[in-house]
Amino acid sequence: MAVGIKRVVDNDPAYWDAALETQSRRDWDDLKLALLQKHLRHAYANSPFYRSSFDAARAHPDQVKSLDDIRRFPFINKRTLRDRQLAVPPFGDLVAVPERDIVYISASSGSTGVPTASPFTQGDFDDWIDYEARQFWSSGMRPTDRYCHSLNFSLFIGGPCVLGAQKLGALSIHAGTVPSERLLQILRQFQASIIWTTPSYAWYLGETAQKEGIDLRKDLAVRRIFVAGEPGGSIAETRNRIEDLWGASVYDYYGLSDIFGSCAGMCEEKNGLHWAEDHILVEVLNPETGEPVAEGERGEMVLTTLKKTARPMIRFRTGDIVSFTSEPCACGRTAIRMEGVHGRVDDMLIIKGVNIFPSDVESIVRRDHDLTGEYKLVVERINHLDQLTVEIEKIVGYNGSDEDLAQHFSKRLKSVTGVTAKVTVLPPDTLPRATHKAKRVEDRRTGVWN
Numbered sequence: 001m002a003v004g005i006k007r008v009v010d011n012d013p014a015y016w017d018a019a020l021e022t023q024s025r026r027d028w029d030d031l032k033l034a035l036l037q038k039h040l041r042h043a044y045a046n047s048p049f050y051r052s053s054f055d056a057a058r059a060h061p062d063q064v065k066s067l068d069d070i071r072r073f074p075f076i077n078k079r080t081l082r083d084r085q086l087a088v089p090p091f092g093d094l095v096a097v098p099e100r101d102i103v104y105i106s107a108s109s110g111s112t113g114v115p116t117a118s119p120f121t122q123g124d125f126d127d128w129i130d131y132e133a134r135q136f137w138s139s140g141m142r143p144t145d146r147y148c149h150s151l152n153f154s155l156f157i158g159g160p161c162v163l164g165a166q167k168l169g170a171l172s173i174h175a176g177t178v179p180s181e182r183l184l185q186i187l188r189q190f191q192a193s194i195i196w197t198t199p200s201y202a203w204y205l206g207e208t209a210q211k212e213g214i215d216l217r218k219d220l221a222v223r224r225i226f227v228a229g230e231p232g233g234s235i236a237e238t239r240n241r242i243e244d245l246w247g248a249s250v251y252d253y254y255g256l257s258d259i260f261g262s263c264a265g266m267c268e269e270k271n272g273l274h275w276a277e278d279h280i281l282v283e284v285l286n287p288e289t290g291e292p293v294a295e296g297e298r299g300e301m302v303l304t305t306l307k308k309t310a311r312p313m314i315r316f317r318t319g320d321i322v323s324f325t326s327e328p329c330a331c332g333r334t335a336i337r338m339e340g341v342h343g344r345v346d347d348m349l350i351i352k353g354v355n356i357f358p359s360d361v362e363s364i365v366r367r368d369h370d371l372t373g374e375y376k377l378v379v380e381r382i383n384h385l386d387q388l389t390v391e392i393e394k395i396v397g398y399n400g401s402d403e404d405l406a407q408h409f410s411k412r413l414k415s416v417t418g419v420t421a422k423v424t425v426l427p428p429d430t431l432p433r434a435t436h437k438a439k440r441v442e443d444r445r446t447g448v449w450n
């Protein structure tokens with residue numbers, strides 16, 4: 001399989017690696033099974049942690065005859081990574097190669113506890129960068145593009161993704177996280193055609209540009225925006241409004257610091273995110289029972305690496321609630337598609353017994369053009385009952401009554417989610433604008449910010 005050979009670009013082929021990307025579902029499964037068997041043997045033979053955890057679960061790589069046999073193996077989670085790293089510093093005993101083979105580490109910015117390091121061999125790193133190039137190609141990047149990488153470089157897994165753009169042949173601008181005025185200056189000076197940032201920052205940056213008198217369509221050349229790090233990029237209403245603001249096309253990406261910078265991304269069809277199936281095996285499980293859910297249903301995403309030799313990740317519980325489809329995509333790629341991250345197991349709100357995610361609310365907020373698109377959820381316990389308040393902002397120049405706006409919103413929320421909420425309409429620019437990951441849920445039941 002000729003993975004990673006840069007194609008002749010004169011006639012602009014549709015795929016980075018056509019043979020791999022358009023193979024049948026059956027070929028995908030055969031490929032994944034072969035990779036899984038080899039990877040499990042590698043983990044068992046070379047990682048002290050996996051040898052003992054597989055033995056304790058009476059699971060052995062030789063028992064794996066089908067992809068379902070992955071279910072014989074025990075789960076790991078973020079805590080496993082942290083605990084094993086503390087027990088065997090500095091990288092933990094999930095590592096399955098000698099340190100001399102490790103050439104790169106990223107560290108996750110985990111909101112609680114010790115950051116965990118994710119090590120790569122040179123082969124792992126090259127695989128990753130090739131995958132990034134493939135993903136960028138599928139989102140329409142070509143060697144003629146000027147790509148401005150606006151993600152953090154400091155220990156962050158998103159940083160080196162810029163090398164995927166370089167491998168593809170695009171001119172790559174390593175901007176990193178700089179103040180908005182400086183970033184706008186860079187975009188303007190070099191007439192960058194693509195940028196990558198978070199959805200809330202794309203929005204903030206666009207609004208900042210407008211306030212500074214920059215015409216996003218005329219003064220800048222940004223035609224594609226890649227976003228990641230928040231659910232917004234997969235919510236059509238949010239994407240549409242960023243697209244309207246910039247006059248650019250928005251593509252959602254999904255990454256996980258403990259595996260890859262991006263593990264999935266949107267093709268030109270923007271109908272879900274094609275998954276890196278030759279690198280990472282996906283299970284979608286009921287978070288309570290650990291049993292698989294039917295295709296298309298929501299469940300917790302559990303991931304197993306298939307190639308990453310430095311630190312194999314076997315059955316890593318991500319805490320992300322997702323759904324997947326294997327239906328054919330009009331782009332011709334056959335890899336399964338993630339239909340967005342609906343939320344985190346731990347930021348799923350249960351209001352009077354009904355499950356609701358911030359992303360459910362976001363899709364309603366962003367559809368109403370009398371609203372700015374900013375919102376905040378406040379959950380309180382009043383007289384032993386959960387009370388959800390949704391704070392929304394009206395746009396400048398809205399002439400109707402706040403009551404109508406609130407009533408309309410609360411009806412829509414009820415019909416979409418089944419949850420009854422108090423709705424507070426605020427003047428424009430009241431809610432804090434997020435410059436990185438937006439914090440839009442305040443759960444006063446515990447006094448903890450999500």
Ligand SMILES: [Zn+2]
Pocket residue numbers: 267268269274329330331332333
């Ligand atoms: Zn597609």
